[in-house]
Amino acid sequence: MLYAQTTPADKRRQFRERLASGELLRFPGAFNPLSARLIERKGFDGVYISGAVLSADLGLPDIGLTTLTEVATRAQQIARMTELPAIVDADTGFGEPMNVARTIQTLEDAGLAGAHIEDQVNPKRCGHLDGKAVVDEGTALKRIRAAVDARRDPNFLVMARTDIRATEPGDAGLRLAVDRAKALVDAGADAIFPEAMRTLEEFAAMREALDVPILANMTEFGKSELFSSQQLADIGVNIVIWPVSMLRIAMGATGRALDELNEVGHLTGKLGEMQHRADLYELIDYEEYNRFDTSVFNFEVER
Numbered sequence: 494m495l496y497a498q499t500t501p502a503d504k505r506r507q508f509r510e511r512l513a514s515g516e517l518l519r520f521p522g523a524f525n526p527l528s529a530r531l532i533e534r535k536g537f538d539g540v541y542i543s544g545a546v547l548s549a550d551l552g553l554p555d556i557g558l559t560t561l562t563e564v565a566t567r568a569q570q571i572a573r574m575t576e577l578p579a580i581v582d583a584d585t586g587f588g589e590p591m592n593v594a595r596t597i598q599t600l601e602d603a604g605l606a607g608a609h610i611e612d613q614v615n616p617k618r619c620g621h622l623d624g625k626a627v628v629d630e631g632t633a634l635k636r637i638r639a640a641v642d643a644r645r646d647p648n649f650l651v652m653a654r655t656d657i658r659a660t661e662p663g664d665a666g667l668r669l670a671v672d673r674a675k676a677l678v679d680a681g682a683d684a685i686f687p688e689a690m691r692t693l694e695e696f697a698a699m700r701e702a703l704d705v706p707i708l709a710n711m712t713e714f715g716k717s718e719l720f721s722s723q724q725l726a727d728i729g730v731n732i733v734i735w736p737v738s739m740l741r742i743a744m745g746a747t748g749r750a751l752d753e754l755n756e757v758g759h760l761t762g763k764l765g766e767m768q769h770r771a772d773l774y775e776l777i778d779y780e781e782y783n784r785f786d787t788s789v790f791n792f793e794v795e796r
């Protein structure tokens with residue numbers, strides 16, 4: 494009922510324990526608080542909160558237009574609805590290293606279990622697009638040091654994302670990424686998000702080079718091939734995200750339903766694809782609200 498029972502501190506501690514086990518943790522992207530609950534019910538390990546989804550949800554491109562306040566507010570709404578740990582995309586940290594420090598404290602206060610800070614220049618862009626530029630190593634490391642120094646809960650996961658792989662083709666790009674990732678770990682990063690790795694071998698090389706957890710981004714229509722959880726687990730990847738997938742699915746289904754409304758004038762043919770009212774009420778836990786007021790859930794929903 495209402496919000497999750499697990500405190501942010503407990504979520505962070507449990508997340509750290511699970512990460513230390515070395516198993517692959519699966520974090521689908523939640524596009525709203527309700528979908529975070531569904532992710533939990535379906536047995537996943539955590540919830541990812543994507544900057545691309547957050548900006549798309551506002552009808553905006555993913556180019557660093559969203560503010561810390563918008564991101565922290567939405568992330569809090571999502572994180573508090575699930576017992577699972579939630580990690581959020583903090584883009585470039587919303588400014589200079591001092592802003593990064595404030596970002597981390599704000600996201601801690603919002604109940605997140607961790608965040609990633611990337612080394613792109615501003616204005617940033619989706620990591621799977623061409624023409625990205627990254628900051629010099631000194632600036633990238635300052636962002637991460639600022640993040641690590643700012644957190645008050647040592648279990649809050651500071652993940653460094655590097656976008657440098659795509660700045661050079663072939664092996665040269667991979668070498669740059671490995672070198673930068675190592676430097677980010679030396680600066681205090683708890684985990685690495687190597688963005689836009691192309692092949693399983695590239696993920697494996699990154700895994701081999703580092704002794705902290707790494708994340709694989711299985712976003713569709715991008716630069717990485719889409720690997721299965723098993724394939725990623727086999728090479729020792731620690732976290733996999735499908736950041737925008739659930740929004741893509743929901744928007745695809747919505748578009749098709751609108752076409753059907755245009756064509757046939759009703760949605761009867763779509764009933765089987767819809768979340769049933771009974772399932773929605775179950776997910777929201779209507780019944781539990783009777784503890785306050787026995788008249789809240791005194792009806793039956795027919796299937």
Ligand SMILES: C[C@](O)(C(=O)O)[C@H](CC(=O)O)C(=O)O
Pocket residue numbers: 542543544545546555582618619620621710712713715736737
């Ligand atoms: C992971 C990511 O940063 C996000 O905001 O979800 C994006 C995902 C995407 O645009 O497909 C990314 O830059 O990879």
Ligand SMILES: [Mg+2]
Pocket residue numbers: 543544545555582584
């Ligand atoms: Mg992003």
